[in-house]
Amino acid sequence: MTGSATGSAAAFARARAEGRAALVGYLPAGFPDVAGSVEALRTMVDAGCDVLEIGLPYSDPVMDGPTIQAAAQQALEGGTRTRDVLRVVEAAAETGTPTLVMTYWNPVERYGVERFAADLASAGGAGLITPDLTPDSAPEWIAAADDHGLDKVFLVSPSSTDARVAMTTAACRGFVYATAVMGVTGARATTSDLAAPLVARTHATTDLPVGVGLGVSTGDQAAEVGSFADGVIVGSAFVRALQDHPDDLPAGLAALRTLTEDLAGGVRRAVRTPQEPARA
Amino acid sequence: MTQVAPGPAGPTAPAARGRFDADERGYFGDPALGWGGRFMPEALVAALDELTDAWHDAMADPGFVAEFEAVLRDYAGLPSPLYHAERLSRQVGARILLKREDLNHTGAHKIRNVLGQALLTKRMGKTRVIAETGAGQHGVASATAAAYFGLDCTVYMGAVDTRRQALNVARMHLLGAKVVAVESGSATLKDAINEALRDWVASVDHTAYLFGTAAGPHPFPSMVRDFTRGIGDEARAQCLEQYGVLPDAVAACVGGGSNAIGLFAAFLDDEDVEVWGFEAGGDGVDTPRHAATIVGGSSGVLHGARTFVLQDDDGQTRESHSISAGLDYPGVGPQHAHLAATGRATYEPVTDAEAMEAMALLSRTEGIIPAIETAHAVAGAIRVATRLAAEKGPDATVLISLSGRGDKDMGTAIEWFGLGQPDAAEGRP
Numbered sequence: 208m209t210g211s212a213t214g215s216a217a218a219f220a221r222a223r224a225e226g227r228a229a230l231v232g233y234l235p236a237g238f239p240d241v242a243g244s245v246e247a248l249r250t251m252v253d254a255g256c257d258v259l260e261i262g263l264p265y266s267d268p269v270m271d272g273p274t275i276q277a278a279a280q281q282a283l284e285g286g287t288r289t290r291d292v293l294r295v296v297e298a299a300a301e302t303g304t305p306t307l308v309m310t311y312w313n314p315v316e317r318y319g320v321e322r323f324a325a326d327l328a329s330a331g332g333a334g335l336i337t338p339d340l341t342p343d344s345a346p347e348w349i350a351a352a353d354d355h356g357l358d359k360v361f362l363v364s365p366s367s368t369d370a371r372v373a374m375t376t377a378a379c380r381g382f383v384y385a386t387a388v389m390g391v392t393g394a395r396a397t398t399s400d401l402a403a404p405l406v407a408r409t410h411a412t413t414d415l416p417v418g419v420g421l422g423v424s425t426g427d428q429a430a431e432v433g434s435f436a437d438g439v440i441v442g443s444a445f446v447r448a449l450q451d452h453p454d455d456l457p458a459g460l461a462a463l464r465t466l467t468e469d470l471a472g473g474v475r476r477a478v479r480t481p482q483e484p485a486r487a
Numbered sequence: 488m489t490q491v492a493p494g495p496a497g498p499t500a501p502a503a504r505g506r507f508d509a510d511e512r513g514y515f516g517d518p519a520l521g522w523g524g525r526f527m528p529e530a531l532v533a534a535l536d537e538l539t540d541a542w543h544d545a546m547a548d549p550g551f552v553a554e555f556e557a558v559l560r561d562y563a564g565l566p567s568p569l570y571h572a573e574r575l576s577r578q579v580g581a582r583i584l585l586k587r588e589d590l591n592h593t594g595a596h597k598i599r600n601v602l603g604q605a606l607l608t609k610r611m612g613k614t615r616v617i618a619e620t621g622a623g624q625h626g627v628a629s630a631t632a633a634a635y636f637g638l639d640c641t642v643y644m645g646a647v648d649t650r651r652q653a654l655n656v657a658r659m660h661l662l663g664a665k666v667v668a669v670e671s672g673s674a675t676l677k678d679a680i681n682e683a684l685r686d687w688v689a690s691v692d693h694t695a696y697l698f699g700t701a702a703g704p705h706p707f708p709s710m711v712r713d714f715t716r717g718i719g720d721e722a723r724a725q726c727l728e729q730y731g732v733l734p735d736a737v738a739a740c741v742g743g744g745s746n747a748i749g750l751f752a753a754f755l756d757d758e759d760v761e762v763w764g765f766e767a768g769g770d771g772v773d774t775p776r777h778a779a780t781i782v783g784g785s786s787g788v789l790h791g792a793r794t795f796v797l798q799d800d801d802g803q804t805r806e807s808h809s810i811s812a813g814l815d816y817p818g819v820g821p822q823h824a825h826l827a828a829t830g831r832a833t834y835e836p837v838t839d840a841e842a843m844e845a846m847a848l849l850s851r852t853e854g855i856i857p858a859i860e861t862a863h864a865v866a867g868a869i870r871v872a873t874r875l876a877a878e879k880g881p882d883a884t885v886l887i888s889l890s891g892r893g894d895k896d897m898g899t900a901i902e903w904f905g906l907g908q909p910d911a912a913e914g915r916p
Binding site (some may be wrong): 245265266267268269270272273276280283288289312313314315316317318338339341342361362363364365366367368371375386407470 | 492512524526527528530531532533534671672677678681684685688689786788789790791796798800801802804805843913
């Protein structure tokens, strides 16, 4: 397993040493506003998130469902800029929790790939998760990430062929992001039966930890996913906790804390299915 | 006009890869610059690979090509005529030829693309199609093709566009399609594309995405061009047959750029033929209200391809504006980006006012009411023709893709020109 001092691999390794999956929490920077997003991320860390994903709000988020899109839109309308995202990363990373940026590609390309990598590293960021950038379209990012020791988290999907899973995991650093359902982000009543087979296929190609995202919103679901995955990734449910209290940040933060604790409890009570990496 | 020997010009004959075509990964031109490509979620890669393989197989299958040609001929009414607009020509001082795509079934060039993609959908064994639409013309064409082939159809349309193109929404309903009004973002075409892509991520096992223009991730830019290149192949052959020479220039409007690339594709190797694309200049490219992506945008990634994009300093897509919903798109097909970058084609903006003036001019000189999209091409082509006439005299020839008819735009025309009231006794001037 590779990774820099601030990389996500260390957090996954710590969780694994405790016999559990890591809890990965997502929130868009600038939602509900820049200062509020920093408070929210600190709350998530305090209540049990092991890794943070900070969304870079984007005008055309193809992979996001209505909950996250609305939050990103609110952030954009509030004036959140790429440089604000880096400020939020810096504040979140000060907690000592590995902090990655989840971003569509165009804002990074526009900022300048090398410049973005340098500034992200300077801010203490751990790396990038790139929902619309696959490794075969990412030579510039791979080079910049390697130069700055940043995590490269690419996605695998239930529709990915075994060859593409292998190609993708070979390009990843930190962890691999497995999208558990064929669909966009959003909390779901039940988790997908596509997730466990995908995790198993992914584990067969890499010793990197595999996080499962899209759909988890309760501790019980986290326990279920945590039984076979190395990380449980939660986004829409965190966003919704804040959206449910639109004009009352303290109440939103309280809801966020309660939810995080529930999810953190879930990954801790999961009955782990042995999923030792094939090449560990 | 340029003297050349007739070339091969079957309306849908698959062409060998030329110097302006994409490589196998969908990149046009210098791989380091990389116009096009595939910037898409991994969840869609398998579907895009499947589509690429199916499209290659189909275009190499004489049976598929013959079936496509038959449905274009027998159902869509193709080939469309090449018409010499004599009264307009006299006014301009050069020969203006109109490729009459407005006479196609459903009233625009769009029917070529959707019949090709729907036929491919059947071949792939899928039962449902989705589409996005701006002006509604692609939505109507998709609903039509779905009805013809017996496919379920859902069309995503920005809520703003559903209001300004209510007639086309009604047409889609009558044809049996479901129309989903998209309220997110700017509630226009780009947001309809986002929503259609989201649907596709969740439904790729049984659903094909009938992409409406020559943009998006590989293979859509090349595939849509192949399905629409009959415009240019037919026009080239008709021009040679009717006049024995090629035109001095060809012209088309460019939003995403499907009719334009369909026309241009046949002429790119004819070095003496000028190639002109006219973008929606809106209130002017020096204002924030336009959709002139090549002239007023910059390199970026949108909807799965690297191309010219209207964007701010942070890479957020800027809202576009055009009086024509069909051109109101902040991106453009990546092959156009490549043609612009290489200089093989020239792109200029045409303002809302110039387009509406051209709409009225063509209506009154030729009795042809063009779509407002198409009126942009007419306005720009008149500029080109006026210059060429000064250089070469009245035999100078400009061939315009008359991509669509204006019925759907009458509401806009009524408002713009103040039409619809009886004239006074002395009549309208």
